[in-house]
Amino acid sequence: MARNARNKGPKKGSAKRSRLPAAPHPRLQLRWIAHARSGDKGDTANVGLIALKPEYYPILHREVTVARVARHFKGMVSGVERFELPNLNALNFLLHGALDGGGTISLKTDAQGKVYSTALLRMEIPISPALARGLLR
Amino acid sequence: MSRRVVRVAAGQGFWGDWLEAPVRQVRGGPIDYLMMDYLAEVTMSIMQKQKSRDPKAGYARDFVPLMERILPDIVEKGIKVTSNAGGVNPRGCAEAVLETARRLGLAGKVKVGLVSGDDLLGRLDQLIAGGHSLSNMETGRPLSDVRDRVLSANAYLGMAPIVEALRGGAHVVITGRVTDTGLTLGPIFYEFGWPSDDWDKVAAGTVAGHIIECGAQCSGGNLLKDWRKVKGLANPGFPIVEALPDGTFVVTKHPGTGGVVSVASVTEQLVYEMGDPRSYITPDGVADFTTIHLKQAGRDRVRVGGIQGGPPTPLLKVSIAYFYGYKAVGTLVYSWPDAYDKARAADRILRERLADLGLEFEQILTEFVGASATHGRLSGPPNSEAPEVQLRVGVRASERAPVERFTREIAPLVLTGPPSVTGFAGGRPAVEEVVAYWPALIDRRQVEPHVRVEILTA
Numbered sequence: 261m262a263r264n265a266r267n268k269g270p271k272k273g274s275a276k277r278s279r280l281p282a283a284p285h286p287r288l289q290l291r292w293i294a295h296a297r298s299g300d301k302g303d304t305a306n307v308g309l310i311a312l313k314p315e316y317y318p319i320l321h322r323e324v325t326v327a328r329v330a331r332h333f334k335g336m337v338s339g340v341e342r343f344e345l346p347n348l349n350a351l352n353f354l355l356h357g358a359l360d361g362g363g364t365i366s367l368k369t370d371a372q373g374k375v376y377s378t379a380l381l382r383m384e385i386p387i388s389p390a391l392a393r394g395l396l397r
Numbered sequence: 398m399s400r401r402v403v404r405v406a407a408g409q410g411f412w413g414d415w416l417e418a419p420v421r422q423v424r425g426g427p428i429d430y431l432m433m434d435y436l437a438e439v440t441m442s443i444m445q446k447q448k449s450r451d452p453k454a455g456y457a458r459d460f461v462p463l464m465e466r467i468l469p470d471i472v473e474k475g476i477k478v479t480s481n482a483g484g485v486n487p488r489g490c491a492e493a494v495l496e497t498a499r500r501l502g503l504a505g506k507v508k509v510g511l512v513s514g515d516d517l518l519g520r521l522d523q524l525i526a527g528g529h530s531l532s533n534m535e536t537g538r539p540l541s542d543v544r545d546r547v548l549s550a551n552a553y554l555g556m557a558p559i560v561e562a563l564r565g566g567a568h569v570v571i572t573g574r575v576t577d578t579g580l581t582l583g584p585i586f587y588e589f590g591w592p593s594d595d596w597d598k599v600a601a602g603t604v605a606g607h608i609i610e611c612g613a614q615c616s617g618g619n620l621l622k623d624w625r626k627v628k629g630l631a632n633p634g635f636p637i638v639e640a641l642p643d644g645t646f647v648v649t650k651h652p653g654t655g656g657v658v659s660v661a662s663v664t665e666q667l668v669y670e671m672g673d674p675r676s677y678i679t680p681d682g683v684a685d686f687t688t689i690h691l692k693q694a695g696r697d698r699v700r701v702g703g704i705q706g707g708p709p710t711p712l713l714k715v716s717i718a719y720f721y722g723y724k725a726v727g728t729l730v731y732s733w734p735d736a737y738d739k740a741r742a743a744d745r746i747l748r749e750r751l752a753d754l755g756l757e758f759e760q761i762l763t764e765f766v767g768a769s770a771t772h773g774r775l776s777g778p779p780n781s782e783a784p785e786v787q788l789r790v791g792v793r794a795s796e797r798a799p800v801e802r803f804t805r806e807i808a809p810l811v812l813t814g815p816p817s818v819t820g821f822a823g824g825r826p827a828v829e830e831v832v833a834y835w836p837a838l839i840d841r842r843q844v845e846p847h848v849r850v851e852i853l854t855a
Contacts, residue, residue, distance in 0.1 A: 295622040295661065299670035302535045302836065308668020310661070312622065336773050343674050345687050347703075348664050352671050360762060363834050364439050365721060367762040367791030369770045377621065379772045 286392040287384040293395070294320060296377035303362035305337075305373030307380045310350040317349040323385040329353055332383045353380065403588040405581050405605070406637045409433040409480075410612025412440055412457050418612060418635045419463055423470045425651035428637060430584040431471070433480040434577040434610050435460065441574060442718030442832045444484035445518070445549040455486030461493045464569070468498055471568070472506050478569040479559055479580040485549060487513055491571045491853055498855035507855040510562025512572035514848035517550040517715065517839075524843060531715060531837040540837060546720040548832060552844040553714045555680030556602075557593065559583025565852040574716060578606030578679050585640045599682035600706020601644040604689055607677070608648055608666055608701070609636040615648065615666035616697075617656025622665070629655020634697070645702035647694060658697040680714075680841070683707045712838040721833035722759070723800040726791040727807035728766075730820030737768050737779035739815040740788040746814050747790060750806055756799040764789045787820065793831065800828050 290296075290309070293316040298307040309324060311317040321344065330340040338357030345352060359373055360366040370376070387395075406428040408419030412435040422431055435457040448455030460482035471478060483490040491511040498507040517524065521544070525531065531540035531550075540547070551574035560583050562570045570583070582602035585591075591598045608615050613633040620627055634654025639647040648658055656662075667686065671677075674686035683706055690703035731739040744763045751761070764770035766787035768779045779786075792803045804826045811818050 295665065297619070297621065297665040297669050301670060301672060302834070306668070306671050308665070308671060310622075310664050310668065332775070336775075343671075345668070345674050347687055347689055348667060348691070350664060350668055352668055352674055354672065360760065364831055365724075365793070365833050367724060367726065367760060367793055369764055369766065369789065375771045379775050382772065382775050 285386045286389060288387045288392060288395065289381065290320075290324065290383050290385060291378075291381040294381065296381055298373050298375065298377035300359060300362055300373040303357055303359050305355045305358040305376040307353045307355065307376050308350055309353065309380060310348065314349050317346065319385070319387065319391070320351055321346075324351060324383070328383070328385075329380070332380070333358070400588050401642065403430070403585050403640045404428045404637055405430040405432050405584055405609070405640065407432055407434075407609035407612050407635050409435060410610065410614060411435070411437055412459070414612050415633070416459070416463065418633075420466055421632070421651070421654070422635055422637070423467045423474070423476060425654065428476055429588070431467075431476055431478045432580045432584070432609065433460070433478065433482060434580060435480065435482045436484065436574060436577075438716060438834045439718050439832050441485055441551050441716060442548040444486070445718070448486050453486075453489050456484040456490035457482040460490060461497055464494050465497045465501065468501055468503060468507065472503055477563065477567070477584065479572075479583055480570070481572045481575045481577075481580060483512070483571045483573045485516060485551070485573060487511055487571050487573045494569060494571065495853055495855045504855050507569065508565075508567050509853045509855070510559075510565060510567025510570040511851045511853055512554070512558040512562060512570065512575065512848070514558075514844070515551045515554050515572075515574040517552055517844070518547070521547065521550055524839070529839055529843065531717065531839065534836040534838060540717065540835065543719045543835065548718045548720060550715060550717045552839060553680055553716065554844075554848060555579045555709075556582040556586055557681075558848050558850045560587045560593075561850045562852065563587040565850065567852055576679050577610035578603045579681065581606030581609060581638065582681055589640075589642055593681070594708070596682050596706045596708055597704060598644045600684035601646065601701075601704040602640070603677065603679055603682065603684040603706070604667075604686070604701065604704050605638045605640060605646050608663055609638055611666060611669065612636070613656055614669065615663055616650050616658050617662055620657070620662050620665060622661040627657050631655060634658075644704070645700065648699045648701060649697055658699055660691045660693055660699055663691055663699045663701070678710060680709055682709050711841055713841045713844055715837040715839050717835035717837055718832050719835055721831040722793060722795040723797045723828055724791060724793040724831050725800050725804050725826045725828050726789060727804065727826040728787055728789045728820065729807065729810060729818050730785050730787045731815065732785045732817040732819065733783065735781055736783050736786040736817070737765060737781065739817060740765055740768075740786045742815045743788050743810050743818070744790060747806060747810060751803065754802065756802055758792045758794045758799055758803075760791075760793045762791045797828060804828060
């Protein structure tokens with residue numbers, strides 16, 4: 261059911277659609293159902309993605325796949341790994357090659373990957389119309 | 398006789414953290430231990446550089462005036478301190494603290510536990526010759542690649558020497574490269590008399606240490622969830638772990654302080670800098686973060702339990718710093734209208750000039766602050782109505798000369814480039830030396846026999 265919504269980047273149109281619960285498969289930025297924190301280890305950034313409510317965790321688990329996260333960060337990272345923490349309603353992503361060498365070598369403003377967290381929260385996932393209505397209320 | 402609860406308070410989350418925090422932890426309510434983490438990955442190399450210029454330096458200098466402020470309180474209240482402020486010169490740090498204690502009239506009342514033996518710099522060639530390649534954990538390259546540029550090399554020690562120092566009666570334990578988590582584990586294991594091979598307890602103490610090692614980042618600081626609702630951050634309550642004999646603990650903060658301790662605030666810190674959550678490896682054991690259970694147990698109190706773990710590996714991590722090269726970052730601000738387009742045009746001109754000069758860089762990185770600096774192409778198309786955009790260009794090279802020349806190419810853009818430019822009052826950007834981090838592993842038997850604990854009295 262999520263398939264027909266794939267391959268849509270964060271375009272203006274799809275962002276608008278996420279606010280229209282009438283669409284068959286509304287899309288929603290992760291920021292509405294998750295919070296996050298990120299950090300670094302060498303040239304790898306980690307993003308811990310945490311469900312805002314326990315009932316959102318299965319959605320994160322199902323929709324925020326390695327393939328989708330890799331597509332989201334295409335051109336910005338060299339590889340993605342995912343780990344599950346159902347006890348914390350959280351997923352942990354490792355984004356390899358994300359920090360221009362990392363640590364003191366990096367020339368990036370975000371050399372320590374502190375705001376890859378919010379960059380992941382920009383990602384859009386398909387959600388059910390019922391959940392969309394609940395969130396919009 | 399074992400205690401019912403051990404309260405470990407975090408006083409510093411990094412070298413440069415809020416200076417008032419340790420003082421407020423000591424005076425704001427009951428605590429048993431004050432834990433202060435100073436060492437980030439390349440901090441040791443900075444300290445090594447300072448020590449090479451002055452043999453008395455090489456530790457977190459802030460620690461001594463801080464101890465001067467709180468020593469009378471901790472002596473009066475019986476609070477003990479654990480800190481890795483010793484850097485590459487824990488003896489120098491310990492002596493400075495003892496001297497301070499004497500000056501405060503506390504002679505005979507302060508015992509300092511000094512932990513050494515983590516420093517491998519003097520033994521590096523011997524170790525390499527002995528077949529310890531100290532290969533880079535990320536790249537797999539042997540240390541011999543950069544041996545002549547190594548500035549510091551320290552093995553991460555665990556809680557054992559801290560427990561030993563506390564058994565020896567130390568009030569203040571000063572170490573070099575001890576893990577952040579060891580600074581919390583040590584006091585808890587010492588007080589409860591737990592055996593060091595009770596792996597679930599080791600894992601629990603490790604998780605406790607991880608939660609508080611970044612100071613207020615678990616108690617409302619940098620908290621994304623409902624950040625507008627976090628109140629009182631002008632006086633942030635730094636975290637306190639209340640450890641119980643059954644291996645569970647509560648994370649809390651002093652009453653009357655700002656911030657918040659909630660399941661959300663603790664969870665954000667738990668996932669910070671996380672790798673594989675099933676194996677959080679320390680010298681003391683391996684903790685499984687997928688076994689952690691959190692429960693709100695009152696206002697600003699989170700109960701943590703269920704934690705399982707296993708024995709440590711036969712290897713210790715080694716933190717090596719080596720000289721890498723030079724870098725500089727220059728910035729200019731372009732204003733409305735079309736601020737982004739102007740900044741982009743300036744970047745193109747700058748790059749053309751650098752190329753015309755024949756300067757060679759390992760990397761030239763351009764960012765547009767206010768448009769896309771932190772989220773790259775995910776930021777979407779630039780807004781032509783943006784009030785301003787900062788052009789930020791960084792360069793890196795193995796030689797100093799091209800970086801030096803780059804720093805002279807920023808200001809000229811003001812009169813020779815696109816219009817409506819400002820923000821160059823800071824002058825020419827500084828050339829920075831890049832000291833890079835080289836993580837490696839070593840057989841712990843090469844390190845542990847060299848670890849020493851001494852008790853010094855003021």
